[in-house]
Amino acid sequence: MKIDFSKSKDGLIPAIIQDSETKKVLMLGYMNAESLQKTLDTQKVTFFSRSKDRLWTKGEDSGNFLNLVVIKNDCDGDTLLIQAKPVGPTCHTGADTCWQEENAVNYGFISDLENTIKSRRENADTEQSYVASLFANGINKIAQKVGEEAVEVVIEAKDDNDDLFLSESADLLFHYLILLQAKGFQLNDVVNVLKKRQK
Structure with a gap:
């Protein structure tokens, strides 16, 4: 997996989080090389929080972790698609997703x-x-x-x-x-x- 963190001035790239089973998009976060490595090491999705200015593992306070399933990078190597299994709601508001959608299986x-x-x-x-x-x-x-x-x-x-x-x-x-x-x-x-x- 070749990822080019140098494309952004702050070394952060967007990471789209998708439920590995329902395929619903749960949230968008940002990662640097260190947060990506921590995600791989712990198998829990970890971001670089721009507001906290530090690494932040989703669920570290709430317990609503995102357990890693697979990471894919896009064709340009500057965006990640992370499929995960959520433990509880993903959004800080208590909703399943940051778009206030129910995270349910949908067969179209x-x-x-x-x-x-x-x-x-x-x-x-x-x-x-x-x-x-x-x-x-x-x-x-x-x-x-x-x-x-x-x-x-x-x-x-x-x-x-x-x-x-x-x-x-x-x-x-x-x-x-x-x-x-x-x-x-x-x-x-x-x-x-x-x-x-x-x-």
Whole structure:
């Protein structure tokens, strides 16, 4: 890792801190060669505090450390991306991030879809919303729909029509997300089980 601290007059370079699991950006700090070395030695992210004018290990007072996972430098060698596992909130205000965002796993469109399902379950008219009507009919109906869609996926998998296979796969995933919420879970709960199985 080649880092050029000489590019700044004070020998400090920005260090972007990212949660190694959720990929959320947690904070921005500054490092010099000494703080970088201390980070590597202790495996706890350490900055050079411009306000304190000294090395500062995140969490040294609060206990909310940033445990080092990996450090990457950018193409110019003057910015660091540090992936870490936070112990508690990162921001001094008590927020998860310095941008007042929740540090939660996000699967993009799938997470948006889960939020839509939740909203329809809680707020939609059962006569106007297919999702709301499924929840109104209970867990047995939802589970039955997942079973039906799973069978359709198997049937289309044995055929050569990729469009139908993908369409049925989308239906299965959609109904499975509904079933998860009916049981009080989300997709991330299943992902966590898979992570535990990883060897």
